[in-house]
Amino acid sequence: MRYTSTTLIAAVLPCIWPFVATATSWHYEGCYTDTVGLRTLRQNFFYSSNGMSIEACEQFCEAGGYSLAGIEYSDECYCDTTLRMTASQADGSTCFMPCSGNTSEVCGGPNRLSIYSTGSSYPTTNDDTVNGYAYVGCVSDSVAARTLSSFATVEGGADAMTVSACIAACKAQGHSYAGVEYGGECWCDDQLEHGAGLIDQALCSSPCRGNFSEYCGGSNALNVYAIPSVATLSR
Numbered sequence: 001m002r003y004t005s006t007t008l009i010a011a012v013l014p015c016i017w018p019f020v021a022t023a024t025s026w027h028y029e030g031c032y033t034d035t036v037g038l039r040t041l042r043q044n045f046f047y048s049s050n051g052m053s054i055e056a057c058e059q060f061c062e063a064g065g066y067s068l069a070g071i072e073y074s075d076e077c078y079c080d081t082t083l084r085m086t087a088s089q090a091d092g093s094t095c096f097m098p099c100s101g102n103t104s105e106v107c108g109g110p111n112r113l114s115i116y117s118t119g120s121s122y123p124t125t126n127d128d129t130v131n132g133y134a135y136v137g138c139v140s141d142s143v144a145a146r147t148l149s150s151f152a153t154v155e156g157g158a159d160a161m162t163v164s165a166c167i168a169a170c171k172a173q174g175h176s177y178a179g180v181e182y183g184g185e186c187w188c189d190d191q192l193e194h195g196a197g198l199i200d201q202a203l204c205s206s207p208c209r210g211n212f213s214e215y216c217g218g219s220n221a222l223n224v225y226a227i228p229s230v231a232t233l234s235r
């Protein structure tokens with residue numbers, strides 16, 4: 001779905017855009033959700049009602065220095081350097097629309113982006129179940145009233161923090177909740193204290209210091225994981 005006010009300008013852009021072949025290799029990352037109000041890829045874009053293809057979008061994004069290119073709804077191309085935190089991976093079958101400039105290729109779907117990347121890693125939230133702990137969400141924290149009260153260290157210290165390292169540390173302490181914060185902190189507990197609740201996922205956007213492909217919370221924000229049978233919050 002498009003911003004109609006920009007459609008006309010964008011439709012003209014590809015006619016004048018100098019498509020230069022490059023040596024960079026792009027690969028498919030998957031089908032991701034998108035919404036008009038909170039774009040998953042939001043640094044640049046163009047539309048083309050008859051000239052969109054995977055290659056056209058990749059070249060447009062590459063020319064702007066972006067590492068991610070996403071095509072949506074047959075004819076929309078979006079670029080960014082990171083996947084914004086409002087996005088989640090969707091069922092691949094929901095990206096099914098043929099590209100407006102090459103019907104042999106798939107260019108996303110309604111509110112769905114077919115995302116390609118140049119391979120430079122970008123962080124995502126690890127929402128797998130890790131070592132028996134399921135992802136709960138991004139949860140508020142404060143220094144004065146800790147949401148998870150027990151600080152845990154991991155081997156290698158804060159510079160080695162990852163989601164799985166924190167979960168292992170909390171598990172070793174016998175705690176059913178684990179939370180990573182501010183890139184390098186690990187906190188454990190058996191419940192969420194002080195009435196803490198879910199906050200905007202975008203506030204949990206610090207890459208883990210031990211693995212830049214994963215998010216480890218944010219400032220006063222925890223990516224919380226818990227053993228499902230005891231977790232009281234769900235996404």
Ligand SMILES: *[C@@H]1O[C@H](CO)[C@@H](O)[C@H](O)[C@H]1NC(C)=O
Nearest residue numbers: 053054055101102103104105
């Ligand atoms: C259309 O897409 C197919 C599949 O990616 C590709 O092999 C073909 O070269 C493309 N055609 C044009 C004209 O770009």
Ligand SMILES: *[C@@H]1O[C@H](CO)[C@@H](O)[C@H](O)[C@H]1NC(C)=O
Nearest residue numbers: 124125126162211212213214
């Ligand atoms: C880093 O995190 C990503 C995403 O969770 C994971 O796929 C990858 O295996 C991790 N790398 C290491 C070295 O643990």
